[in-house]
Amino acid sequence: MKRRAVALLLPLALACCSSSLPPYETTPPANPAQDDRLRIALCYNGLTTSDDQLHSLATESCGPGMQPQAAGRELINLNHCPLLMPERATFTCTAH
Numbered sequence: 001m002k003r004r005a006v007a008l009l010l011p012l013a014l015a016c017c018s019s020s021l022p023p024y025e026t027t028p029p030a031n032p033a034q035d036d037r038l039r040i041a042l043c044y045n046g047l048t049t050s051d052d053q054l055h056s057l058a059t060e061s062c063g064p065g066m067q068p069q070a071a072g073r074e075l076i077n078l079n080h081c082p083l084l085m086p087e088r089a090t091f092t093c094t095a096h
Contacts, residue, residue, distance in 0.1 A: 023049050023057055026080050028090050029072070038062065038093040039071065043081035054089050062093035069094055 023044035031039060040061045042054055058068035068091035076086045 021045065021048075021085055023054060023085070025057075025061055026088060029074070029088075038066070039090060040068070040093065041080070041088050041090045043085045044087050044089065045085045046075075046087050058089075058091040062091070065095060066093040067096035068092070 023042045026041050026043045028039040028041035040058060042057055042061075044054060055068065059066075062068050071090045071092045073090070074088045078086065081088050
């Protein structure tokens with residue numbers, strides 16, 4: 001009975017702990033097209049981070065005069081993002 005309670009409460013506890021962690025920039029995945037455009041990647045928790053928050057941070061990371069274009073998402077990539085923020089969104093920065 002105790003194991004079942006822990007199993008049910010653990011995901012909730014992890015979600016609560018990660019709610020205060022904002023998305024942050026990390027290493028982007030390999031660039032298969034080998035183009036020269038700037039690529040950025042953000043670690044985030046999909047339960048607590050909105051698409052608008054990701055886009056705002058990507059816009060800030062791309063810099064002035066650049067527009068982020070979504071290039072992919074990965075779930076549970078523990079090589080680049082921690083357990084509490086297991087998703088990685090990748091953007092390509094293009095001039096607008």
